[in-house]
Amino acid sequence: MAEGIQLKKGRFSAKLSEALRAYYRPISEDPVLLGARLNQKNIQSNSIFYRVSKGPALLGWVVYDPETSTIEELVPSPPYSLKKIVVQMLDALIAAETQVSAHVLASDTEKYAELLAYGFRPVRSFNDKGLAFVGMELSTSVLLHKLKNKKPARPYRKQEKVAIEKVPETQTPAEIKESLTRLLAKLGGIDTFVAKGQTVVIKPNIVSDHGLKDGVLKPGIVTDIRVVQALVELLLPIAKQVIIAEGSSINRSETAKMFALYGYDRLVDLDPKKVKLVDLNTDKLIEKPVPAGKRMRSRKIPVTLDKADVIINLPVLKNHFAAIASLAIKNLQGAMPPLEKYMSHFFGLWQNLVNIHHLIKPQLTIIDGLCGQEDFGPVSGTPKTMNLLIAGANPVAVDATAMRVMGLEPSASPPVFLAYMQGLGPIEKKQIKVLGPAITQVRQVFKQPQIDVRGGKDLRIHSGEACSGCRGYLHFVLAKLRKDDPEHPGQRVIDRSLACKANIFLGPTMNRAINSAEVNLFMGLCQQQHAALGKHLAGCPPHAEVIVNAVYGLFPGLEKPKYADETEEAKLGKLLEEILNVFL
Ligand code: SF4
Structure with a gap:
């Protein structure tokens, strides 16, 4: 919460009605406008009326729609002016709600200017009940800056377990399978996650063909097939069906080629009746509303993932030049169909990565750390042999642990930090019980990419x-x-x-x-x-x-x-x- 500011849920009161009247009268005497803003029914039936105060002083109200994460109204309490209290009120609101949007009356140029100065940007114009509005989105960069070193308003209470297992340097298939078995045993064994007769979907990372060019294998880019094979072998005695599903991110029409390139198609031979490959880029889709719709209110997800009894997320331990780390949270971007991937960029990649995790919830994440990727990941970096496997049920806790193993602070990754701030899981050391060697015993600092955005002569x-x-x-x-x-x-x-x-x-x-x-x-x-x-x-x-x-x-x-x-x-x-x- 912003310093000394309290945000409390209240009701549409006579005092708020009076404050709205005082605020809007100088903007317009238009009865349509005044009628619309002064009548509770005309705001939003499900809105929250936040009273914002500092000590005994009531600074004003924020009317907030939690379904769309939108500020419907922000009004000062007389004698305060909007200019005087707007930053404190917005700081308090985003500490509670993180990523928010705002609807501003087009004729309310003062509020528009204040929100713009704060970091909101105009993204659309629309009409509602005869009034013209501007829809604004808060810059994620501003949000991340404001939330730096802050704790979530609704913290994740549970302590999560994350297991780490060393793999012998020789990395034979038998050693990898034994290491995977030991890793999962620390979490209660594979039976803790998969029941007899269930359909299990494994989501590896097969982003592109950068990991095998001209017959030369470059590890640390895509999930090592030996880890996938070991996992399929552990699942076959229990699962009814094992589906390996991916939707390549670069050249989206080529997932099938990627399966063949890296030898994933041979995994079907382990049991052709039970094992199959699915291209998520061409799968049937089902549209799902995003809870507390931030940036996108709904997303279309592949039915293979929607119907799965169990999803196992299987990313690689690697850097990402923009997301900082490409681990459990980032890997589900590949689970989205092509247009959704494209739209994620348009509507805000970091928030939409978090949104995906509200709709697709892997029960288990296993990070392939046989060989990671440092420097300019996710596809153009340098392989870094780590001989590790890392696993856990909560993707945020797993990512936080993996980032510490890479010598990174979990909050450095925008999508991991946003997922944490929105209550999807913990990043604090005290809330993550590490099972296996201590992080200090396996940590190797990953070289970070030198981001250079200098221009040229002209x-x-x-x-x-x-x-x-x-x-x-x-x-x-x-x-x-x-x-x-x-x-x-x-x-x-x-x-x-x-x-x-x-x-x-x-x-x-x-x-x-x-x-x-x-x-x-x-x-x-x-x-x-x-x-x-x-x-x-x-x-x-x-x-x-x-x-x-x-x-x-x-x-x-x-x-x-x-x-x-x-x-x-x-x-x-x-x-x-x-x-x-x-x-x-
Ligand atoms: S990624 Fe988004 S929030 Fe970050 S600087 Fe670009 S536009 Fe701004």
């Missing part, structure tokens, strides 16, 4: 407190331009002379004025308010393909690198556009 980057999302993805693209320029030997492509100086703005704060005589790119939700002043790259963070197209567009004649199957990406982009036309 390309300037203005990074105003952007989070690791935009910084990581922009680095990913700029790094491709820091190579020798074949047209100008001795010079880097990024330093080419441009016809007009160009700027890329990212993050929620501005450290330079916008010069309309130059080319300006505005990245992500944090820069959404400047969309009309140049080219806006939508998303949070924008999809890599969107950034590649925009940045390469600054360099005429420069051939774009191939990130993924362009036809597939263009198809998804078009589908998303159609959805947004309906949504916005």
Whole structure:
């Protein structure tokens, strides 16, 4: 909770009605407006009326819709002005509710300006009961900054167990299976998670073909098939069916090729009647509402996961250049169908990773730490042999433990921190009982990627407190331009002379004025308010393909690198556009 501020649930009172009247009278005497704002029934039937006070002083009210995580109303209590109390009230609200949206009357320019200054960004306009509104989303970067070192308002109370098991350096299939058996025994054995006759879905990480190029295996990118095989062998005597399910993230039409490339298709031979592979990118879908809908109110998930009795999440111990770590929380992004993956970027990747865990709940996570990946993970880093397996029932506790093994603070990963702050699991050491060797005995510090978002001679980057999302993805693209320029030997492509100086703005704060005589790119939700002043790259963070197209567009004649199957990406982009036309 913000310093000395109390947030208490109350009722729609005569005092609130009076405060609304006092607040709106100078904005408009329009009876429609006043009627709509002063009548409780016209706000939201399920709204929470938060009274915000400091000691004996009532600062004001926040009317909040918990189903959509939206601020419907924020009003000061006379004699306070909005300007005087808005930051304290919002700080108190986000300490309790974390990621929130806001609806502001289009004619309420003061509130719009205050929310914008705080870190909310306009994402849509709409009409309700004859009134024009602006829908605003809070920048996740601002949210993460505000919540730094804070504890969840509704903490996860249970102590979770996370098991760690060393695997012999020789890593023979028999040794891996024995290690896996010992690992699971620490948690009560596989029978604790799977009952006789159940259908079990294993979700490994087979993100792309980067782990096996030109016949050369590069470990630490995809889940080691030997761990999957050992797990299938342990499951076969118990389960009715074992499904290995994945939806590749890069080149989304190619999951089947990835299964074949890494030899996963041979796992079916272990018992062709019971073992099968499923491409989650082409699976049937079922739409599910997201509890306390933050950023997205519903998501379409594959029926294979919805129908499974047990889901076992099987990620790799690896870095992620934007999410910091790609472990249990991040691995379920691959479980979403292609358009949902694309939409996650558009509507906020970090929050939507948390949302997925409300809808798909693996009973067990096993992290493949035979070989991890440090530096520029998840696909372009360096293998790091760890000879470890890590497992537990709670994905947040497992990720927190795995991150400590990698020498990272769990709160450094935005999706892990948000999952913790939203009560999905613990990250505190005292709430996680580590079974097996102590973390200090197995910790090896993973080298972190050096994120460099400096521009070139005519390309300037203005990074105003952007989070690791935009910084990581922009680095990913700029790094491709820091190579020798074949047209100008001795010079880097990024330093080419441009016809007009160009700027890329990212993050929620501005450290330079916008010069309309130059080319300006505005990245992500944090820069959404400047969309009309140049080219806006939508998303949070924008999809890599969107950034590649925009940045390469600054360099005429420069051939774009191939990130993924362009036809597939263009198809998804078009589908998303159609959805947004309906949504916005
Ligand atoms: S728009 Fe970019 S900087 Fe802002 S919160 Fe999203 S990912 Fe972070």
